[in-house]
Amino acid sequence: DGGITQSPKYLFRKEGQNVTLSCEQNLNHDAMYWYRQDPGQGLRLIYYSQIVNDFQKGDIAEGYSVSREKKESFPLTVTSAQKNPTAFYLCASRKAGAKNIQYFGAGTRLSVL
Amino acid sequence: SQQGEEDPQALSIQEGENATMNCSYKTSINNLQWYRQNSGRGLVHLILIRSNEREKHSGRLRVTLDTSKKSSSLLITASRAADTASYFCATQVNTGGFKTIFGAGTRLFVKA
Numbered sequence: 001d002g003g004i005t006q007s008p009k010y011l012f013r014k015e016g017q018n019v020t021l022s023c024e025q026n027l028n029h030d031a032m033y034w035y036r037q038d039p040g041q042g043l044r045l046i047y048y049s050q051i052v053n054d055f056q057k058g059d060i061a062e063g064y065s066v067s068r069e070k071k072e073s074f075p076l077t078v079t080s081a082q083k084n085p086t087a088f089y090l091c092a093s094r095k096a097g098a099k100n101i102q103y104f105g106a107g108t109r110l111s112v113l
Numbered sequence: 114s115q116q117g118e119e120d121p122q123a124l125s126i127q128e129g130e131n132a133t134m135n136c137s138y139k140t141s142i143n144n145l146q147w148y149r150q151n152s153g154r155g156l157v158h159l160i161l162i163r164s165n166e167r168e169k170h171s172g173r174l175r176v177t178l179d180t181s182k183k184s185s186s187l188l189i190t191a192s193r194a195a196d197t198a199s200y201f202c203a204t205q206v207n208t209g210g211f212k213t214i215f216g217a218g219t220r221l222f223v224k225a
Binding site: 004006035040041042043045048088090092099100101102103104105106107109 | 143144146153154155156157158161201205212213214215216217218220
């Protein structure tokens with residue numbers, strides 16, 4: 001998982017609560033990504049950021065928000081508007097010009113209480 | 114809809130056998146990548162093949178790409194129990210280079 005740290009490993013959300021998942025990288029990568037993975041499924045893109053202070057919606061952005069105030073950090077907030085948040089969330093980063101090879105964190109498993 | 118779709122969804126083999134996984138995609142690509150995911154962990158990049166390449170090797174891995182059929186295969190030779198994992202193909206589509214689309218994966222189980 002080298003160089004990308006996701007925390008916490010497990011997270012529980014109560015109904016109506018916003019929760020924030022942390023993603024920090026020390027690889028000096030420009031681009032960062034958030035994916036959602038449901039059991040037995042592939043990865044779906046939530047948000048991505050190519051540079052600091054800029055980010056774009058992915059395929060399933062509704063109910064999520066992000067910020068990119070620092071190059072190293074790309075936190076994801078799962079808002080109360082996301083009605084089915086239970087999933088495995090993966091953060092990844094990519095070096096500019098690196099043929100789009102992505103490096104992943106170990107993931108955060110989010111469950112609803 | 115998913116750009117990449119792997120086949121089979123699951124594969125169970127004996128240690129020492131070869132494992133072949135296939136991936137099909139829909140639109141033109143810059144490159145195709147294969148990743149591995151151990152249970153409950155993040156993905157790890159295995160190998161990348163460019164759209165102008167037909168075959169690539171890395172250790173016990175062999176990847177082929179047929180752009181006319183929009184398909185790729187990953188062959189793991191002489192499999193080991195430690196190869197047990199899910200394997201995903203991922204395509205970088207021709208939209209500026211930032212977006213990678215992952216398939217649903219093949220779950221490989223290698224029996225010791």
